[in-house]
Amino acid sequence: MDISGIMGFALMICMTLLVYKIKVSLGILFMTLPVIAGFLSGFSMAEMSLYILKGIENVIPVALMFATAILFFGILNETGTFTAIITKIAGRFHLTRKNIFLMTVFVSAIAHLSGSGAVSYLIVITTCKSIYNENKIPLTNLMCLSSLTFGVMNMLPWAGPCGRLAGVLNTDPVSIWRLCIPSQIFGILMVCVIACILSNYQKLSDIDSLSENNCKQCIARNKPTLIQQSRKKRCLSVGIMTIIIILLIITRISSWIVFMMGLSVISIINLKEVKKMELMKYIKSAGTMAGTVLASGVMVGVLTQSSMLTSMSEMISGLLPVSMREHIHILLGALANPISWIMSGEVEIFGFMPIAAKIASECQIAVEVTAAAFLIPYSAVIFVLPMTVSVHLGLSLCGVSLREHIRQTYLWTLFLSITMLGFAIIIGILPY
Template sequence: MSLSILGFITIIVIVALLISGRVSPLVAMVIPPVIAAFIAGFSAGDLGEFFTSGLNSVMSVAVMFIFAIIFFGIMQDSGLFEPLINKMIALTRGNVITVAVVTVLIAVVAQLDGSGASTFLITIPALLPLYLRLRMNPYLLLLLVAGGAAIVNMIPWGGPLGRVASVLETDVTELWYPLIKIQVVGVILMLALAVFMGILEKRRILKTYGKLTFTDEDVPMAQGIVSTEVDKSLRRPKLIWVNAIIALAVIAILVSGVLPAGLAFLIGVAIALPVNYRTPKEQMARVQAHAPSALTMASIIISAGLFLGVLNGTGMLTAIANDAVKVLPTALSSYLHIIIGVLGVPFDLLLSTDAYYFALFPVVEQIGLSFGIDSFSTAYAMIIGNIVGTFVSPLAPAVWLALGLSGLEMGKHLKFSFFWMWGLSIVLLIVAVLFGVIVV
């Protein structure tokens, strides 16, 4: 069996297991790649090397998970987010549609630093309690943040453009300029989607609960770090500004990149604990209260490290990328860039960002050149077609951070968001063709 077929089957099995919900993500991302590695003829020693390599690539993310979840848990315990939630409800007047629109706008602004992780760290702890208060579907929160952030991620410092620019040996800023109008259209489409989904959500809430206004006691308990099951004795209303300064300082350090994210949150936890809770017993109680969520998500990230380590180490991802373009009928070769662009979001489920841009893109670009397709048209088609689906892919660590912060499941996120994001990417491809950014 070829590596590409074996890798494809492995990924399909993992995605199917995640969507089915029959096993935990840890099981889904460990057993299939281990079996695939042995079927491909690799030894236990090779598997150990793959694990070490994959672990090195995700360890910083896992550490960040642990301390980010504990940090925001402490902030929630102290009551930091409650005034913000009440203020947002007052500003939006509890209007579900307005909340959906505001979610997209916040995600767009938060993603300007180019980091999906920081976008989720900023948006989810602040907005999830509001969604729960209004009985809005938390998966809608993920959809809107993921879509808004992905559109903005076309900026030069976002990652994908840098990879493409390095392959084409061109200036990344020059590569970005034609995409600005696509980003503007994308944000407008995301706002339109927010209005549409908000209308559907409003109808669902009215049908289910018979009302649109809820008190704090009505709110269901969140499964993530932002728990709404509040112990009033943990609240520290007199320290709200102190906690706000601590939280803003941690986020500022995160955005600036002065310190690694994991270290920023570790320091934040070390400061927040004694500020809010005086005795060692109280401090450890807060850590223990949030440790289960933190360690659960860290274990999943480490499992994802094994998954990525096996796919990269065995060469499966590269084989998938190289073979993907070979199955295309010759008659359609002149439209290769459009076809790959249309399949960009599904490719997010099969290829990591590096594999997509460093393995698949050069192959498609070279084949396209032989049929007279301009390299930049190929680049724009693949960027626009793929980037919208970045934050619905189980191969993106930032997605697991979002799931950890919200206590939601990857399978349900895929089912809720995948086709909306795929549809958005196809519409943006059409817009890019109409604008002349992509030449057919």
């Protein structure tokens, strides 16, 4: 039993306790705990410096992707691009009880292209809340459907977990996302099925007498004040966003380069509007996210470049039956949803994913496959967990308690996790 392996597991336990009990900044934890664990494992200063530099070097592309993506989608949000698309979609729905719920799914999927939970809740709830209120639909349904949709959409490389997985496993986030796309599409279809099921239990008063104009008026009353943009520029913005997403899917260009190009073009098109925008919040968010990712490079370096990860993997392998080792990615995926209630996503991603990927790689399973096997079921539960800060914004906007939200939504997240994971296995994306 290697001391570095013991210190590695001690590092995971300390991180879990500190995240839950003391609420210490993740960046601080990523920079301090691995260094302490490394020195206690007997690594020299020279070795630690080398590990840390290599780790930071590996996560720089992910940090750049987050920074450029946040600014890119921030400009799109400030110019009202998402709101314009959503308003157009919502206005085309004839108000029946099923259509209101399906509309919520569609507008939530569009809103979460930004990758930000807070922005998504603001857009969707301010757009749909009045429709729910005027038709006496409990806002728990709005919170439930939007959260489920955000979860499925959160597999996007720039949304958070995918980028963190890429950083810790030293791979491209888009390569992980490509494996998740079929399950993501299937997941949206399943949320539509959930919306239809929920609509059968929801009684609305005089809803069939409402017209499309009523829908547009409801949206207009809650539409946030944004930068005024010409129709031509808005169409160009939508076109550029579409091109950027297509480039990410079909090309092998580094994601941060794609977003850098998109950010440059969208800034030039909206040059006059950019001067009026309140971009400081996006710049701050981009800096915070990039800083956290770079700080995680310290942990990634100490874990993966030293003997620590190998020792931890050997200890876990010794406890697993030989027949189970080649299925460890599926096992981790199956546990991703329930285990997220007792362990933060960061600890799962930075602590256990490298171990699982190491064991799986010995069975000729690519790291991208292991990452996708975790991300697909894990994404479903993200926007129900109390640790997800943006959930509390959504609850505040809806006037719904966390307990009501969990009661209404959690079992559906389990359904999504199981069905999306099962779908990926059945179609052969995840070897079993």
